[in-house]
Amino acid sequence: MTMNTILQAILDFDEALLKKSVQEQLDAGTDINIILDKGLIQAMDVVGQKFTKGEIFVPEMMIAAETMQVGLELLKPLLVSDSNESKGTIVIGTVKGDLHDIGKNLVSLMLDGGGFDVIDLGVDIEPEKFIQAAEENKADIIGLSALLTTAMPIMEKTVNLIKKSNLPAKTFIGGAPVTLQFSEQIGADGYSENAPGAVAVARKLIANALPVN
Template sequence: MSVQEIYDGVVEFDIEKVVGLVKQEVSLGTDVSEILSQGLIGAMDEVGQRYTEGEFFVPEMLMAAKAMKAGLEVLKPLLSQGDNEKKGTIVIGTVKGDLHDIGKNLVAMMMEGAGFEVVDLGPDVDTEKFLATAKEKNADIICMSALLTTTMPAMEVTVKAIREQGLTYKTMVGGAPVSEDFAKKIGADGWSSDAPGAVEMARQLLAK
């Protein structure tokens, strides 16, 4: 039952163990989607659950996400071969004027772990870059992060631009100063206070 061991390895933040076991399962011919969904994604769901219950905090989530990502790197060449269906494409970045990226990085890793195609634009991203990348990558959701109250208005600019241009991208916002009320006020489609919530929100938006 080595897929379970991969799951355990992620929850224990053991990168070497995860990479070794993923390689081993691949060489044994285990179905890649099984390794992904039961081993890596399942583990990140568990990590998210532990975070929600206050057992894990951001550092633990980052360590688990790194272990998951290391396992994912082993699978990537194999994933592109199969028809491993993508859950959707997400363009993510920290808005213009804001250089904070720990929260955004965590959301990006959790989204990737949940099977989304993630295009991470990094910090200090303006509206044009969000929209140009979303068009180029045929994205489903644009996720924007802010940690400074002074950069929050940049989110509204992007949401407004999407609406004015008649584009269909869903928008999600997050970051320490960002509230659900603010998200509603600017017309964003979704909001989350943490990374596991962001994954859940993205799943809900794409199910609509």
């Protein structure tokens, strides 16, 4: 079976086929990172593109992400033994005043699948709690989500407080009402318009934070 089978299994929400396909790739000696990047993550990129085009909707994205997680569980024991496993630590949550979590949950799944250690704080999170969690977990990135336009001022306040705290963590925002323009306006370090794109943005933020040799 090829990587295309992994893609098709995720698009068909076929957990049994996905598990079989990933296991066959492992048995064949395929590099774990190739299975992750060219199989699971690439499949979710396709899912994200279909969502953007209106070919699928949020429920399908959630099911696809949950299907992908089945394949990821097979890789995790092997990834843990790999010193390069963790791409960084990300604290994520929906800001104070917003109880929506579907988008945040999708992003958490994608980041987890992308090799990041994800600390999901949940919803309705006070600015101070983001800062506290980032300090306790030595986070590289703090991810803020909002679905309500009324929560955007709180998102701005949270970004400002994080910057004033002098934490080394980068700020990364997203959500239905959030735009690149708003991200730049409030001084956030990163923005993604959808869940699959979050992995690429997070990797870029981590890479830019690394010391130049």
